[in-house]
Amino acid sequence: MPPLVITAYTLRHLLMCERRVWLDQHGDKTTRTDRAQVGSERGKLHEQLVSAAMFGPANPVPAVSWDAMLQATRDLMTHGAAGIQGAAFERSLDLSPAQTVIVRGRVDWLRRVAQPSAFGKWAYEPVEIKLRGEPTEADTLQLDLYLWLLQGLQAVEPSGWLWLGRDEYNQPSQIIEHSYNEDRLFTALERACATLAATSALPIFLASHCDTCHWQTSCKQIASAGRSLAALPGLPRQTWEHMQREGIMTLDHILVLSPQDLQRFKGLGKSKAHDIYTAAQAIGTGQPVQRNRLPDAAWQPGMMLDLETCIEGVVGVPWCFGWQGWEGQFQVAIVDAFYDDARLILPDGLLVTIVPDSDAGWRLFAAEAEANPGPIYHWGSFEKGVLRATAPDEVIDALDDRLHDLNRTFKRTFVFPVRGTSIKTVAPYLGFRWPEGTNAFSAWDDYRAWLLDSDKQALARACAYNRADVEAMALIRRWMIDNHADLSSNVVE
DSSP: OOOEEEOHHHHHHTTTOOHHHHHHHHSSSSGGOOOHHHHHHHHHHHHHHHHHTTTTTBBBOOOOOOOHHHHHHHHHHHTOOSEEEEEEEEEEEEEEEEEEEEEEEEEEEEEESSOOBTTTSSSEEEEEESSSOOHHHHHHHHHHHHHHHHHHHHSSSSOOOEEOOOOOOOOEEEEEEEEOOHHHHHHHHHHHHHHHHHSOOOOOOGGGGGGGGHHHHHHHHHHHHHHGGGGTTTTHHHHHHHHHHHHOOOOHHTSSSSSHTTSTTTTTTTTHHHHHHHHHHHHHTTTTTTOSSSOOOSSSEEEEEEEOSSSSSSSEEEEEEEEEEEEEEEEEEEOOTTOSSSSOOTTTTTTTEEEESSSHHHHHHHHHHHHHHSOOOEESSSSHHHHHHSOOHHHHHHHGGGGEHHHHHHHHHOOOOOSSHHHHHHHTTOOOOOOTOOOOOHHHHHHHHHHHOOOHHHHHHHHHHHHHHHHHHHHHHHHHHHHHTTTGGGOOO
16 A cells, blocks of 8 residues: 655645545546646745845755655755755654555755754754745644654754744744644644545535635536535535535535525525525526615716735735726826826826825825715725725725725625636626736736836736726626616515
8 A cells, every 4th residue: 555645735735625635645637727826936936035035045955856855954954054945854654554654844944053953963943934924724733744854853842933924124024933732733644644545535615725726627527517515606614514414415405495494504594595595596507696686876877996005015005096987987096106207108008197105096096086976886895995004084084985895786686607706706707808817916016017117018017907807897887787677587585
């Protein structure tokens, strides 16, 4: 029997999806699909910047073969290298006499400390460098694993560290000393072993974390072909588990029940049961279903607003304000403290207003909004949160009550035969497409290229992405208004 292999990623994934853990070791690799790794690439860049600022020149462990990485790590530790990047470790785990388990890990950084160990007068501490600002349960478990692996090699238990975020000098915004918990680690290792030793993968349950999983497409196809409950958007896990226990496995099982019948399952009150039933109708028929009447506020002419905010530096502060007034004309303001002119025409013909800071951007938009009474439509809670966190007080007073979350209205009023209600899911169902290769991260990179190199083509791409967000909202609202009467007979009271 081949050995089971557990890595730090195994434990991280275990906290989200046991099915992925099983598939990563036993699944058909030809059914995997590469997922967008924008966040991963940013994490690598963040690690490089922080490492350079905190450690200086590195002693990287070359990623050749696994055995070579293990040997290179031992050699560097034996010779007392001050810092080691990408150190590789491995230990055997004796949890079952019938099954060999190998545990592996690669540490972001090891730093040498004055602590006697099997190597001499020094030992090594693991340092994990993360872009996020707060630690997660997965980070904690990952460091538990690294400390256990290190202890096996150097015969002493060191401290472990989490370096989170990054300031203007590329130093960690927060440094947290880690407390090793052996019970926590071995509970996770035993659970991982049981998952990997299973004869088949666990049933499919689709959630937000699936968006970064290379098995997502395969799982979605299986769920769709089998008309599985997993195809239902918004189904709480506790409800799914309760239904599984009672033999409710497919959309067809749902549709022979009534919304009232569904209320007996855990996590389903009257409103949620109604949502699940209508979602089953939409997925089952492949057609939109109207859940409720469109509220009066959504019928009113208004503006569309979309913001782009800083991903690095002063995180969360707007750098782009994009809006569309009653007449459908898109306007955009870009923050640039050092550009001399108040107007800029981009290569695609778009006229851009340049403002010196986000306060000026908010005041400009508030003046436009004053001339366009009615709701200010936005998608999700993001814009209102940014308004309250970053806008001048007088702008908050003028705009806060006018903001209308169109995403919330959509979720209450309609359900499409797709999973999720993000604008990037809803608008494509209606045939809308964003410019190829654009997203919030690429827009930020293009904006930075404008600031650093005055690259007008890059700024045009950033503005085109923001414009697409605004136009997607306008399309969805128009569709809701145009189709409200047509679908009124489908309203489930």
